Amino acid sequence: MFRVERFTGNEIVETASGSYAQNRKARQESKYKTDDRSSSSRQWRNISSENYGDVSNDNNRRHNEPSDSWREKKNRKKRWAEEIEREIDAKRGSTDPQQPMLSSQNSSESQLGNKLSQSGSGTKKRSRGGRKEKVKKLKAKEEFNANWLPVAENSSRSIINDEEPAIDTYIDIGKKSDVVGIDFDLENESEEQQLESSIFPFASIITSDKEKGDEYQHRKIDEKDDSVSSDLHRPENMKNRAISKLRQPNLQSQGLPHWLANPTKIPATLATRSFESSIDNPVYNLSKHAQTRLAALNITHLFPVQQVVLPKLLISRYSSSPRTPPGDLLVSSATGSGKTLAYVLPILDYLISNPATATTGQTTATARVIPRLRALIVVPTRDLAIQVKTTLEQIAKGSTVRIGVVTGSMSFSAEQEMLIHSGGRDVGTERLAVVSSLLTEKNVMDGDDSALCSKIDILVATPGRLTDHMKGTTGFTLRHLRFLVLDEADKLLVQDYQGWLNMVLKGTKGDFLNSDESIRDEDNDGIASHSKARYDRYLASGCATRIENHVDSHENSSIGVEWRSLGFKIDQLGMPVHNIVSLRHEHIEQLNDGNPRNINGIYTIKHHTPLQKLLFSATLTRNPEKIASLQLTNPTYIAVSSSLGLPSFATDTDTKYNMDENDDSELTEDRYNAPPTLKEHMIVVNSTANKPLMLLHLLFNLRLTGILIFTRSVESAHRLAALIECVAEILAEDAEAMLVTAVTARAITSDLSTVDRKRVVTKFSKTEITALVCSDVMARGMDLGQSVKGVVNYDVPSSAGGVKTYVHRVGRTARAGREGEAWSLVEEKEARWFKKEVLELIHRANGKTVARVKVSESDISGILRTVYEKALQRLSSIVKGK
């Protein structure tokens, strides 16, 4: 049996029922054969009722059209639907026919249905007036955007036939009069039209399914009839399929490669204190040295991001064969989630442990034989560079690995001194110096015995200073890099300091040659050619044998054997040696067996160090252009969620064009994680003049301590710190004030020297300073430990990249699973933008809310206001020099 119901708005106006068996034949014959129904949705909804004659009444008829006209229209719809399907298929096919579904897509329909049914609680029946009327009010614009725009912005305009009738068709199918539940609130006419044309058609069917429970029910009944449901070519069915394809977030159509559109999503709920996360779990392959060092730092278990990244990197340490070089890694994980150790541990383990024994789990700290710059870590600020270096040193302690930092806080020559060994054969580095001399063959050619080699194995650098050294430091080379890390990668990619990235990438290939290296000939294939005379001179130096002994002692590891089978010698790390060391072996091989690669005394080698690029950030970009500039190899994108088991990317459909920090044209993931242990508050301030008072209320009435206060500029940071200090001073003088006066504030900004900043931070850590007023120099990556109890956004981040800045600022607290609070002082004029563009983007993904705190006038009047005004006067007289 079946039952047919017809809706006009919210009520059922007609019903019909019958037996399927009884009526099947008649239905088949009369399928689509109705008299004057222009609404296809009505047609398919009532298809089984047609045997009973027309059960609709005139009120439900939109047009009185002759059946011929209807048939024509029906055929047209069918054609359009087919076109759409074809176009979608073509589009898919042109990107990646293998594209798997995104994980969120299965639920996207129901999610959207739910969202719409929530947002559409105020469901209204619409008149059949012009389309514009129907696309008014966008109650859930963000919700809608989040679900549709990835498709709509890029695909729908091309998918939906540019001819206007296509739009009408869909509206017809969805029963125009029932299209409700989505409120459009577009101020801009063209935007409105765009949305209307691209989205409106789909709204109708969603409404039909979700808002009209009975109608949905009815369709289900209908589908039992195979004569109806099996007809895949009916326009409405085709439309449904088309819609469902459109709903599949097609990030690839936005130019995102598959790996980027489909991050590996890792919940932050990975075992946190269990054997699985324990540092001695063999799955992580951590050396004994690293385990010992971690234990000394009281770290016994790994955080989720480390649990995921370590096995990937540490295993590739042994498996990076020449045929399968290790893939690059992009990691997005919340602030304070432990990203630094996620790359520090693998790098150090790679350098420290002995690969020959590591595979059996008996890793030992060994001395390095050949010093080369094996890892370069680039960070955006000096303070962060120093912090990363400290972490490296903590783990490297007890090994011979040497770590350097170049940020410009030392003189250039002091940094050069730290980077390059130029003294030749002293302090036991004789052989190293000779190897190095061959990197700068000029020395050999000139008969100059002085040699240059890297003094360090790992370098932490800011981009500007790094490029300075690439250009101006003789012997400084990136050709041997095994790891290139970009910490706070999105920031680094936005700020293209002197084209640093290009220079670095060239440098890793040996293409960027500083003055000494430039004498090396290089053909188009990146193959270096060297004259026999040079190598004879090198061999004559008598160092070859000594080096060979060191190298050969590690040739038996499995990967080493593989490299060797390709004609390479390997170094103590199991990796192929190149440059002059390889050449030396080639020369020997030629002498012994006439290596065919050596022709006419010219020796050739390729550079084969398997460089791995690692990118980390809490707000990692997915801008395909930026990502492409990194020239990644076999990359993987890992996204670690911060809360509620939701992935970092709440749903892939949430991706949309968004402004990146300092870059309005950035395409980024617009969902970011705030730490789950963070409690956020927002105070709406009715006038700018009251903002300082609100802050004083937090400090002196609510007695917040261990606070980082972020301001818009360096100047205002200094002014605000001076104001707080002055208020505290006046309160201390006033015995009757009764307010806590143990508030000490200092500014910490980019105009302070690194030493001064360090001094201030140390005092803050010892709670000698209770409030640090900061510019955004402190927003990224800085880990001030347990001393940071809270963050105050005195000036909320500006519109460009506001959400990212907010994430990083508040991420200075609630780190490593600790509690923390964030307070944002939002002026009324900023409130709407802040709530929509910043808070919603973060918290919809996290399922968190932000508490709006109301501060009454009485809280900021009385003694606080008096003292504040006094402080202003005092500061003003100081400024005037009175």
Ligand SMILES: Nc1ncnc2c1ncn2[C@@H]1O[C@H](COP(=O)(O)OP(=O)(O)OP(=O)(O)O)[C@@H](O)[C@H]1O
């Ligand atoms: N496994 C661990 N166990 C305990 N503490 C850890 C662990 N890993 C890291 N930490 C600590 O957590 C804090 C935050 O780590 P880290 O600075 O690496 O975070 P992050 O993810 O880089 O944050 P941001 O995005 O702000 O740079 C540090 O104090 C670090 O020492």
